[in-house]
Amino acid sequence: DGGITQSPKYLFRKEGQNVTLSCEQNLNHDAMYWYRQDPGQGLRLIYYSQIVNDFQKGDIAEGYSVSREKKESFPLTVTSAQKNPTAFYLCASTRTGLAGELGETQYFGPGTRLLVL
Amino acid sequence: ELKVEQNPLFLSMQEGKNYTIYCNYSTTSDRLYWYRQDPGKSLESLFVLLSNGAVKQEGRLMASLDTKARLSTLHITAAVHDLSATYFCAVDIGTYNQGGKLIFGQGTELSVKP
Numbered sequence: 278d279g280g281i282t283q284s285p286k287y288l289f290r291k292e293g294q295n296v297t298l299s300c301e302q303n304l305n306h307d308a309m310y311w312y313r314q315d316p317g318q319g320l321r322l323i324y325y326s327q328i329v330n331d332f333q334k335g336d337i338a339e340g341y342s343v344s345r346e347k348k349e350s351f352p353l354t355v356t357s358a359q360k361n362p363t364a365f366y367l368c369a370s371t372r373t374g375l376a377g378e379l380g381e382t383q384y385f386g387p388g389t390r391l392l393v394l
Numbered sequence: 395e396l397k398v399e400q401n402p403l404f405l406s407m408q409e410g411k412n413y414t415i416y417c418n419y420s421t422t423s424d425r426l427y428w429y430r431q432d433p434g435k436s437l438e439s440l441f442v443l444l445s446n447g448a449v450k451q452e453g454r455l456m457a458s459l460d461t462k463a464r465l466s467t468l469h470i471t472a473a474v475h476d477l478s479a480t481y482f483c484a485v486d487i488g489t490y491n492q493g494g495k496l497i498f499g500q501g502t503e504l505s506v507k508p
Contacts, residue, residue, distance in 0.1 A: 308494065319398075319482055319498035335495075356400075367436060371494055379446045380425050380486070381494060385437040 279304045282384035283368050288391045290355065290362060298353045298389045300368035309351035310369040310383060313337060326351055333369060355391065363393050397411050400499035402487035407473045407506050415502045417466040424461045425486035427496070428468055430479045437482065441468075465485050473506045480504070 281302045290296045300309065306326045308323030311319040326345040340359025345351055351370075355362045369383040407413055418427070428431055429437040441450045443459035449466060450457050454477065458471045466483055479499045484486040488494040 281505075310496075312498075317501075319500045320484075320496075321494065321498070326497065369437075380442060382427050382439045382442045383494070384439065384495065387436050 279366060281370055281384060282297060283386040283389050285364075286387070289394050290391060291394050293357045293370075295354055295356050296391070298355070298366055298368075298391070300351045300353065300386060301349055302351075302368075302370045302384075302386075303349060303354050304372070304384065305348070306370035306372050306384075307348070308371045308373065308381075309345070310371075311335075311341075311343065311351070311353045312367045312369065312387060314365040314367060314388075323353065335339055362391055396485075396487065396497050397484060399487050399495050399497040400483060400502050402479075402498060403502060405502055405504045407470070407504065409474055409506055410472050410508055413471075414479055415468040415504075417468070417483045417499055418470055419464050419466075419483075419497070421464075421487055422461075422487065423485045424459075425488075425494075426441065426453065426459050426466045427484045427486065428457050428466075428485065429482045431501070432479050442480075452456075471502075472505075475506050475508065478506045480506055 284299045310325040313321040314320050324330035324343040342354045366389045368386040371381040399418045408453040428440040431437050441457040446461040448459045454471045459466045478502045482501045483499045
């Protein structure tokens, strides 16, 4: 079955620690996205990537970093510079990226809940 | 500042009743999406609206888009308990050479009671 997987489901971070959230898709989608969701709020875009080896900052990129070395994978690192990392993190993908068809809905992974110890 | 505002934010309905959720946005776009989120779960795509006047229906839910008014509605007909969830609208502000980029509303938490 095609889909998006995120791991781990729960992640605990100690103060000053960097942690990495995994996102993998086997949908052969070009574009991938990372969102943060705080309780009772909508999603906010952290980073997105339309093609391999390229990514763009979203609205709340400070304290986060990403890489896109493979089409299937878009890991997100929450660095120690992110002072309030507790949130639900969602990864998404769409079929087309740059210069592609617009109007493609995004497909979401199951999410990772990050908590600070 | 780009804003996507939903109202109401909380909606408690009785089974069998009708209601409408509104999504207003502050920028020019003719692409809008509706998603459903169950508690603690991910988002599920409900509707994709790609032009002014677009209307889509699935079961008891119907979504429409008025790009001139910058307004989308999600209408619920004869609500049932299974529709209890949080509903998000998202406006696509991406461009042809940048791809899709979504701005989400705050979500409307719907509770359908017997």
